[in-house]
Amino acid sequence: MNGKRILLGVSGSISAYKSALLVRLLVKAGADVQVIMTESAQEFITPLTLATLSKRPVLSAFVNDKNGSWNNHVELGLWADLLIIAPASAHTLSRCAHGFCDDLLSAVYLSAKCPVFFAPAMDLDMYRHATTVENLHRLESFGNHIIRAAHGELASGLVGEGRLAEPEDIMHVLTDYFTQDAQTRVLAGKQVLVTAGPTQEAIDPVRFISNHSSGKMGYAIARTFAQAGAHVTLVSGPTGLPVPHPTVRRVDVRSARDMFEASQDAFVNSEIIILSAAVADYTPVHVAAQKIKKKEPQFSLELTKTTDIAATLGSQKRPGQWLMGFALETNNERENALKKLHTKQLDWIVLNSLRDQGAGFGHDTNKITVIDKDEEIHEFALKTKDDVARDLVNLIAKKLSA
Incomplete structure (x- = not known):
């Protein structure tokens, strides 16, 4: 992961607190991390927390409110070696699966030239719903990678699939991906x-x-x-x-x-x-x-x-x-x-x-x-x-x- 440029998208989910742990692990491994948050994600974890851990200002809008500068989604899509959206809410999965780009994160997704990973997180019934299953299949059919939700106790009190994969497990997936990428260069x-x-x-x-x-x-x-x-x-x-x-x-x-x-x-x-x-x-x-x-x-x-x-x-x-x-x-x-x-x-x-x-x-x-x-x-x-x-x-x- 050393020297890799990682875009981390954070969408609205109670499991957004885990994104702080993921940022810490990525930075510790030597990655350069740029966090992009949806508006609803900021209700679960503050941009200040993720900015402090990533050592970069968090991006969330097309235009920076403080200085009026433009957050260019095309340049961000070209900059990254990998984009991971974790947690990926049902709403964000649907938006990306169907090409809506009414916020910065989905626009960056549509502009990305790099591999894209989605780590979904939501309640059990939402994760099982036919629309979510179809959206995950649709995203996979586009060549994206899905880090499946884990099984366990959910915020609602239900037990089942829907938990965001643990940050350590996500790190293993991303590290394996870059290792495999090196192995397959001969192809x-x-x-x-x-x-x-x-x-x-x-x-x-x-x-x-x-x-x-x-x-x-x-x-x-x-x-x-x-x-x-x-x-x-x-x-x-x-x-x-x-x-x-x-x-x-x-x-x-x-x-x-x-x-x-x-x-x-x-x-x-x-x-x-x-x-x-x-x-x-x-x-x-x-x-x-x-x-x-x-x-x-x-x-x-x-x-x-x-x-x-x-x-x-x-x-x-x-x-x-x-x-x-x-x-x-x-x-x-x-x-x-x-x-x-x-x-x-x-x-x-x-x-x-x-x-x-x-x-x-x-x-x-x-x-x-x-x-x-x-x-x-x-x-x-x-x-x-x-x-x-x-x-x-x-x-x-x-x-x-x-």
Whole structure:
């Protein structure tokens, strides 16, 4: 943290008193801290306290009342190495998620060129409310980082999630981020191909065969590579997810054949290939031109194998190309994963088990085991998919650095 320029946004929450402890820890670690407070935050902790600890005047308005000087939100956004809003109230989360900038803090957020972290704090029911959950997802989809609220006793007397993460825990997250950033510098400028989401295999004009993949894991991986400075092509099956990062080039596909052809095109110039998509193994031999009517009590569908993308690209892999595949298993997990690793000539296989709670399709979390071609095993705990993506990217960066 030494020498890092940190913008600390403080919004209206009873937990704003913890921002004083966070400022102290940041300054002690050698960071240059500029505090920006919302008007409501000043009802919970005084600007004088935070100004004294940060050794800088606290900013809260576009115009300084004392001397009429302009607090330039654009310059502040360019100055910072990192912006963290802690505590981030429900109101501030909503304002940032939807682009309102009627105060200095939200204007600085919209101007920020640096990584942005939100540490929410609010009462249990507010934190669980669908609008807050949606706003947090929306902010994450923009490439921001969320430091989840902690579980414990709240100011209301309720017990549950909603407490601001402890300042020491926030410091660990920020320190880890800058450490990881240094580790992943080797990825800057690398050409990366990521596949994500499901495929849809048409039966007729209105029906298809598919699976439960949401695409969240692949999109998190694409975003993490892009944040590390890589040039990312994301070949995506049908999902409801936005482009994960402004620099990511997304290629939308539907069927397994579409995904194979798009992946083959991008593979030629790619140095790192991450095949996280859940591609259909079989597709109908015949696709009806008209909707199939329900007539007979039984209906048979003839299927044929699709092209194995991982095996095909593995056989074409050149020196200097690195290939990571995924294996979602329900039984004999490691045995099946090792077989895929070697037969498809992968450098890594990422194993998920549907027997692990919170892993697999449909979750915002994942639990993985990574096995490399030398059969070295890397096990990871259950984490958010963004954190899993960082683990995978760091693993690849470490290999490339070596």
